[in-house]
Amino acid sequence: MATGDLAVRVTFSIQTVVGILGNFSLLYHYLLLRFTGYRPRSTDLIIKNLIVANILVLFSVGIYNTLSSFGWYHIFNDFGCKFFPYVRRVGRGVSTGTTCLLSVFQAIAISPRNSRWAALKGKALKCIVPSIVLCWVLQVLVNIIYPMFLTSTLNNKNITNRESFGRCSTIFQDKTRDPLYVALLSFPDMVFLVLMLWASSSIVFILYRHKQRVQHILRTNVSSTSSPESTATKTILLLVSTFVYFNTLSSIFHIVLGLLDNLSWYILSTNLVFSLCFPTISPFLLMSRDPRVSMVCFAWIRNIKSPHPMRNM
Template sequence: MNKNNELFICIATRYTLYSQVCIGILANTILLLLHVLTLLLEHRLKPTDLTTSHLALIHTVLQLTTGFIATDIFGSQNFWNDLTCKSVILLHRLMRELSISSTCLLSVLQAITLSPRSSCLAKFKHKSSTDSLCFFLFLWVFNTSIGGRFLISTVATPNVTSASLLFVTKSCSLWPMRYVRLTFFTLATFQDTSLIGLMVLSSGYMVSLLCRHKRQSQHLHSNRLALRASPVARATQSILLLMSFFVFIYFWDCIISTSSGLSWNNDSVHLCVQMLVGNSYAMVSPLVLISTEKRVIKFLKHMWGKDQKCSVIQR
C-alpha cells in the first residue's frame, strides 16, 4: 500500500470517528433531555426511564472521552500530563463498564415489566426509584474499584517510545504490570461474561413471553388486532434489538482486540477502527430508543406543532 492510500485511509478513519462522536453526543443528549422534560411534564416514570436516562448520560460521557482520546491518537497534545491521562483513560474505561452494566439492567427491568403476575419476578415490579438510584451508586463504586488500576498504570509519555510501555495515545501509555493487569483482566472478563449471560437469559425470557402473548392474541382477536403491538411489546422489541446489537458489537470488539496481539503498537488507524466498533453501540442505542419511544415521538410532534403555529403567527 503506497503512502497516498495510507494517508487517505487515515483521514477517512479520523473523520468517520469524529462524525460518530458528534452524532453520539447529540443523540444521547437529546434522549436524556427528552426524558427529563417528560418527567417534568408528566410527573411519572416508567420502570425503565431512570435506567434509560442513566445509559444516555453514560454514553454522552463515553463519546466525549472518545473524542479526547482520538485527538491525541492523531496528534500529540501539549496539555496532556499524568493527571489528564489518568482522568481520561479511567473515565473512558469506567463508562464502557457502566454501559454494559446499565444495558444489562435495562434488559432485566424490561423482562420484569413484561412478566405476568403469576411469575416470581412480579414482586420486583413496584420497586421505588430510590432503589434504582442506590443500585446505580453501587455500579459506579464497583466499576470504579475495578478500573482503579488505571490510576496507577497510566502515565504521560509525550514523544517517548519504550518497549516496556503499552501504547494508548501519543501522550499516554500504560505500564505493563503483568500480574496486576492479569488479575483485573480476569475480574473484568468474568463481570462482562456474567452480564452478557444475564442479558441473553432475560432476552430469551422476553422472546418466549412475546411469542406466548402473540399466540393468545391470535386466538382472542382478529389478525388485524393481533398484529398491533402494545406499547410494552414495542419497547420490548426495541430493547431486544439493542441487546442483539450490543452482543454482536461486544464480540466483534473482542475479535479486533485479540487480533492486535497482547502488545499494542502505534497504529492510529487500527486503534481508531477498534474505537469505531467499540463506540458504535453508544451512537446507535439512543437513536433506536428515540425512534421507538411513543412519548418522545408525541413530545417531538407537539413541539413541532408549536413551532409551526408560531411561524404562521409571525407571518
C-alpha cells in the same frame, strides 16, 4: 498512511458530534416529557443513566482521539493517558451494567402473573436506584487500575517494561499478575453480559408465548404489537442486540490487542471506532422507537396555545 489517518480523523469527528447531539437530544426529549406533564415510565431513569454513560464514552474517546489525531495530543500529555482511558472504561462499564439492568427489569415487568418472577415486580421498582448507584461505584473502583499503570510515551522516563498503545503505554511491574488484572477488569462485564443474554432470552420466550395465546383470540382490537409495553419491550431487545453486536466486535479487538506485541495503528483506531458505535447509535434507536417523541411535540404545541397543560399518559 495519510489517507487512513485522515479517514480516522473524520470518523472520530463524525461519531463524536453525531453521538453527542443524539444523546443530548434524547435527554432534551425526556425533559420535555416531564415539563409537558406526561407520566414517566419506570425505565426512563435507567435510560437517562445510559445517556450519561454514553456521553462519558463519547467525550473521553471521541474528543481526546480527535484532538490527538490533529496533533494536539501534547496538551494532555501524561494526564490524558491516565484520565481519558479511565473515564472511557467507567463509562463503558456503566453502559454495560445499565443495558443489563434495562433488560432484566423489562423481563421482570412483562412476566406473566403466574410466573415465579411476578413477585419481583413490586421490588424491582425499588431496586432501580440502588442498582444504578452500585453500578457506578463498582466501575469507579474496579477501573482505578488504569491510571495506576498507564503513562504517556512522550515523557522522558526511561522505563523498559512497557507496552506501547500509540501515544500511551502500559507499565508492567509483574507479568505474573497480568492475568489477574485482566480477570478483574473483565469479570463485571462478563457477569453483566450473561445476565443480559438470559434476560433477553426470557423476553423472547415471553413474547412468543404471548403471541401464541393471542392467536386464539378472535377480537381484532387485541394485538401483541400495538400495546406500548410490547413496543418498549421490542425496543429494549433491539437495543440489547445492538449492544451485544458492537461489544462482541470490540471484545475481539481487545483480545487481539492483548495478544500482539507490536500493535498496529489501524487495529488501535478500529477498536476505538467500534467502541463509539453503540453510544452514537443508541439514542437515535431509542427516539425512533418511542411513540412519545411525536406525541410530546404535538402536546407541547397545544400547551402553548392552551393555558391548561395536558395530564395524560
